[in-house]
Amino acid sequence: MNSTIAERRATREYDILLLGATGYTGSLTTEHIVRYLPTELKWAIAGRSRVKLEALAKKLKALDSKRSQPAIEVVSLDDRSHLDPVIKNSKVCISVVSYCEVGEIVVQSCIENGTDYIDVAGDISLLRTFVDKYHEAAVNARVALIHACGAFTGPQDLLTWATTRELAEKKSLKTKEVILSVTELELAPSGGSVNSMMAESNYDPLALEQAKQPWVLSPIEGSQASPSTNFLGIRQEYTLGLLSASSISAGQNRALVHRTWGLLKGTDQDYGPNFQYNEYDKVSSTAAGLFRILSNALLDTVLKFGLVRSIAKLFLPAPGEGPDVEKTRHSRIKFEAVAIADTGDDSKAPRAYASFSYPSGAYHMTALFLAQGAASLLYTRSLESEVAGGCLTPAFLGADLLGRVQAAGATFRVDLI
Secondary structure, three states: OOHHHHHHHOOOOEEEEEEOOOOHHHHHHHHHHHHHOOOOOOEEEEEOOHHHHHHHHHHHHHHOOOOOOOEEEEOOOOOHHHHHHHHHOEEEEEEOOOHHHHHHHHHHHHHHOOOEEEEOOOOHHHHHHHHHHHHHHHHHHOOEEEOOOOOOOHHHHHHHHHHHHHHHHHHOOOEEEEEEEEEEOOOOOOHHHHHHHHHHHHOOHHHHHHHOOOOOOOOOOOOOOOOOOOOOOEEEEOOOEEEEOOOOOHHHHHHHHHHHHHHHOOOOOOOOOOOEEEEEEEOOOHHHHHHHHHHHHHHHHHOOOHHHHHHHHHHOOOOOOOOOHHHHOOOOEEEEEEEEEOOOOOOOOOEEEEEEEEOOOHHHHHHHHHHHHHHHHHHOOOOHHHOOOEEEOHHHHHHHHHHHHHHOOOEEEEEEO
């Protein structure tokens, strides 16, 4: 860890501050911290309601009464005079707030107070705002802002990093394409996710259109992506099997992974000049894949109507709510990825294969990535290519984060094929 960072942190009371602790994802993250992070950790749970925070603290104490218990910080997240002192007293901040409402305020405070930061913000338009307004300031302040470090982007970004590195280290080759397959994943939204999806309807149409561009978050634009599926949106990949262009996180992850590529370009971790990322769902048949594609298109269309959104909110989880915690604790997730070397002949090009799985559902995996990502920033802070800080992606925590999530129950492997 850089001596400047260590000196800055020396007098701070909290190792980790969790903002938005009483929400659905926040609560799961606190449980993961209690179960897996060191018992002597000095940390705090923060939010608006003292009653909810005290109830959460009581629940956490019941999980493990012998470990260091979290302090309680009642904070008005939209008031910098309340927020800044708590942020300044913390080494790392996990932000699980309503990003469209108060997310930017937390980012500002972390930069100005020299506190490393991690979130699960996946809204590309919002992240573009963060990048445009705060990346250079975070670099200059030597503050790491790790964005989208949850189940819907974290494993995908790390699998891309791992497979491209495998080709570089074992074959001395750059990567032309990483193909990712969502192999096992049950989707059930939390109230926070619903709130974020509904907030997109308030964005400027031009901003939403820009968010669909492959390189919208990258500091430089890459090569023009070539069509990767047939006219039905189906792709046959001989390692991964039959794939459909129906992954709901494909656009988000393409933008985030391409940002990783852009930030690493010209470094010892450079993916290659012709790199591109594509993500799909694994399907059993062409008909199954086509059904998923059409279902997603229909849902996207109907949610554009205000009345439909208003009705849908009556049946969807409210903020703080989500899928049954115990049922999803045993809902396995698996992702697979193949990196194709950039040799000019894809049919003969060397390939690297990687897989990542976790025995629990998406929000449990998000808790895993947030808690272990914060631990990586706290104990190691070994950022890829020795970057000083900035608006970064999960891949910048690299091997250290992979090792930590494996130690906490995830399974990962990477090999040449």
